[in-house]
Ligand SMILES: Nc1ncnc2c1ncn2[C@@H]1O[C@H](COP(=O)(O)OP(=O)(O)OP(=O)(O)O)[C@@H](O)[C@H]1O
């Protein structure tokens with residue numbers, strides 16, 4: 120079979136890093152090719168070079184066996200390449216339809232031909248079961264829909280080579296299954312697909328070939344049916360990786376965090392939390408499983424003082440914290456790893472050392488009355504960078520330039536260094552590579568063993584099952600079930616998560 | 629008294645004041661929708677007025693004067709475009725520099741050509757289109773017979789469609805909201821930002837042209853802050869052509885009222901406040917949150 124994509128000896132340097140170092144990658148036409156590697160390995164850079172967003176410093180590109188020069192996305196689109204970017208490339212105030220046609224508009228007497236365009240897109244959406252609200256503004260739709268819009272954008276341009284950069288990072292398990300059905304269908308039609316992902320089960324499930332990158336180089340090309348997750352993981356990280364968490368039996372102490380009959384009605388009048396009660400004891404991890412958007416975010420924001428519940432009570436060691444603001448809540452012994460690390464966890468244009476003292480900046484440890492204690496801030500950063508293996512190990516590096524996994528480590532380091540009794544961890548490993556996941560999981564288990572009470576919220580069932588001591592399932596603003604241990608089948612959790620277990624849910628009410 | 633104030637002459641005066649605001653404000657909409665802040669409108673108006681005067685004076689043909697006014701605006705805007713889009717300098721500073729430059733250069737050339745530091749020689753006005761049905765009212769006929777008034781009304785309405793319904797408008801808005809996203813679908817951010825700034829140059833140049841013909845001469849500093857008022861109107865109008873034009877009409881009305889009331893025995897200081905008080909009330913009371921295009925004023929760096 121002929122090759123659809125040949126990237127030959129590509130080298131791409133940024134100011135300080137060599138993101139791609141003499142990389143050669145060949146993708147067979149009509150196949151699904153997975154590209155994996157640690158955070159910062161250079162996967163995105165390689166694909167954005169193919170797409171014309173970067174110019175390689177050396178190397179050649181061949182598409183369908185013809186040498187090409189790709190100066191900008193304009194050229195790559197003409198060559199039939201479509202890309203779904205790791206960070207969505209959508210224009211929020213424009214409608215879904217406008218976003219899909221942008222750059223490839225059909226016009227009729229100067230005006231965009233809405234009628235024809237709507238018909239065309241509806242047909243595509245139907246064919247691939249990618250339902251999207253065409254007239255809604257993108258800023259008003261969830262990330263799952265945005266992901267579909269991105270895919271429709273590529274298909275609408277008749278892309279025949281489709282690159283997807285971590286498309287499943289923000290999808291629910293159901294949406295992922297749906298996406299994979301679409302990819303299989305596209306392959307059926309002879310399209311070529313490159314899929315970047317950190318989830319090895321996805322690689323095994325859908326790809327024909329897999330290429331592994333590490334530190335800017337390709338370290339292996341494998342045929343998927345002839346390999347296994349263990350081998351891929353080892354290639355990625357350069358050492359054997361534990362794909363499951365090792366942890367001892369938990370010895371739960373007294374309840375520390377108590378949530379009682381918590382209700383939250385949001386500004387639009389939607390009851391996002393409906394009388395939620397739970398408690399977390401010292402020395403245990405309570406996992407909250409659930410499809411995103413079922414009240415988990417609001418629960419976390421109520422506990423951390425970011426929003427105020429409509430009614431109910433939240434206590435830390437028996438002391439009421441409802442009504443306190445985030446700073447006061449932190450002072451009472453709470454740490455928070457937020458789900459949106461860019462928006463809530465970091466000030467992205469500040470350095471690592473500054474981010475490592477965010478919310479701690481007023482402590483006498485770091486500031487005297489008039490000025491910040493620079494030496495202390497730097498030595499604090501050096502210590503944490505070493506302990507949590509943050510790369511690059513430079514306290515002055517700006518966090519924007521860090522890979523996603525390393526940004527996450529900065530947050531984990533800060534929140535755990537706070538030495539709080541209660542740790543709220545929301546999606547702590549989203550977008551993080553398997554080496555990083557292993558590390559973050561180990562850190563959380565260690566914190567548990569030292570007697571912290573940990574509330575873990577995750578859309579990743581694997582993570583919930585392997586870390587939690589007890590599991591609560593949220594559906595539609597309610598806790599519909601609490602399992603006293605983690606010996607649950609994924610499929611059973613799934614039933615509760617999707618609300619299919621209606622009788623059981625009614626029983627729980 | 630009321631009927632005295634709100635006469636046909638009053639209406640004519642309001643329109644006369646509104647036209648240059650509306651043209652410049654519309655220019656601001658195009659530039660900022662594409663992501664380039666344009667406080668250079670002030671200088672563009674001034675250069676437009678001067679070029680129109682010189683063109684008309686030397687050819688004796690007001691139509692050539694109009695073309696010169698547009699060209700003067702385009703050239704000034706071109707400077708702003710190069711500095712903001714290619715050199716990626718701070719757009720506010722570029723705008724201020726252009727405004728100061730315009731004051732200096734017009735004064736300098738005024739001296740050379742007309743041997744005066746304050747005003748040019750007299751120029752003829754624009755020929756009028758005869759509109760039979762309003763000929764009985766000379767004020768109104770004079771106004772609506774003015775091709776620039778007709779053009780202004782036309783371009784305001786057309787712009788509403790251009791910005792929101794055409795391919796050009798869609799791309800312009802995309803470039804102003806999220807240039808990276810526009811880039812990834814193969815749209816040249818540089819090209820569309822140039823379009824936006826240059827259209828604003830042509831329109832603000834035309835605003836200057838209006839001022840010159842209205843007064844039949846160029847006077848030093850005759851833009852008199854109109855570029856800034858036009859920007860304020862653009863914001864009040866939430867970066868929409870119709871909204872901006874409506875805001876300009878409101879400002880024109882308030883200013884006209886101020887002129888009208890000057891003979892009415894009220895304290896002048898109080899009367900002079902009227903346009904500004906109206907602005908503040910409108911801003912605070914009726915408009916709500918005005919959200920600028922997300923990438924307005926932010927240069928686009930291709931390799932991040
Ligand atoms: N625009 C840029 N300027 C400077 N350095 C960059 C830029 N983009 C990426 N890098 C660096 O290049 C390297 C490769 O980054 P890249 O985004 O390709 O990694 P990745 O494999 O996609 O990682 P992840 O799994 O976290 O998405 C990293 O060290 C990153 O910091």
Ligand SMILES: [Mg+2]
Pocket residue numbers: 162163164205284
């Ligand atoms: Mg990436």
